[in-house]
Amino acid sequence: MPASPALQWGNVPVPYTALWTHERDNLRPQLRMERWNGQKLTMLCSGIEAPQGKPCFSMLHQERTRRVVREQLCQMCVRPMPADLVGFNQGQRLEGFPLLRDGLPMCPSCALEAFRACPGMARQADAGHLSIWRCYRGHWRTAPTIIRPVPVARGGVAAVNELLLATRQPVFSGPDLQLLQFTRITLDDLEALA
Numbered sequence: 001m002p003a004s005p006a007l008q009w010g011n012v013p014v015p016y017t018a019l020w021t022h023e024r025d026n027l028r029p030q031l032r033m034e035r036w037n038g039q040k041l042t043m044l045c046s047g048i049e050a051p052q053g054k055p056c057f058s059m060l061h062q063e064r065t066r067r068v069v070r071e072q073l074c075q076m077c078v079r080p081m082p083a084d085l086v087g088f089n090q091g092q093r094l095e096g097f098p099l100l101r102d103g104l105p106m107c108p109s110c111a112l113e114a115f116r117a118c119p120g121m122a123r124q125a126d127a128g129h130l131s132i133w134r135c136y137r138g139h140w141r142t143a144p145t146i147i148r149p150v151p152v153a154r155g156g157v158a159a160v161n162e163l164l165l166a167t168r169q170p171v172f173s174g175p176d177l178q179l180l181q182f183t184r185i186t187l188d189d190l191e192a193l194a
Helices: 021-025 062-071 108-117 119-126 158-166 187-193
Strands: 007-009 012-014 018-020 030-036 039-045 055-060 084-089 097-100 103-106 131-136 140-146 172-179 182-185
Touching: 012 055, 012 108, 018 021, 021 055, 039 062, 055 062, 062 103, 062 172, 084 097, 084 108, 084 187, 097 103, 097 131, 103 108, 108 119, 108 187, 131 187, 182 187
Parallel strands: 039 172
Antiparallel strands: 007 012, 018 055, 030 039, 084 103, 084 131, 097 172, 131 182, 140 172
16 A cells, blocks of 8 residues: 655644544444454444534544554654554553553654644643553554444444444444553653654
């Protein structure tokens, strides 16, 4: 598959994995069987790929997220990952290891650019809730997540809820990444890496 261009909204860099308003408003959720961790899983798909309108930074485009993970691409510049990477989370762990959901591994320079452009990450850092992880390409385990309906009033999408309620098997999103080799670093460390 050819490389995709990095996404921008004005002068703001946008993660390739972010859902955009046009995609959110025209979502056509679908299910697709995919192989992850040696198992066939029913994965949720967005059903549309058109990064137009405004980015929804807190929502992930399912297919682009899986492409980044499967092809080991930086979620910002959409280039093959270098060996030395940086990821973010808010302290989530799985079996004691850091779990990355939306702060998937990035080139150190892209991670610094993303941090500087994102007021949400700055607020999390100021509140002591942001963890910055130095990690290494391929030193993780994929962790697909079972999804359940979320009320629309709490950010859920009606079409996704209907699809989930109509199916009888578990439906997965992600996958998240469980880091296996990592070091927690500071913002100063990130600036030095970049």
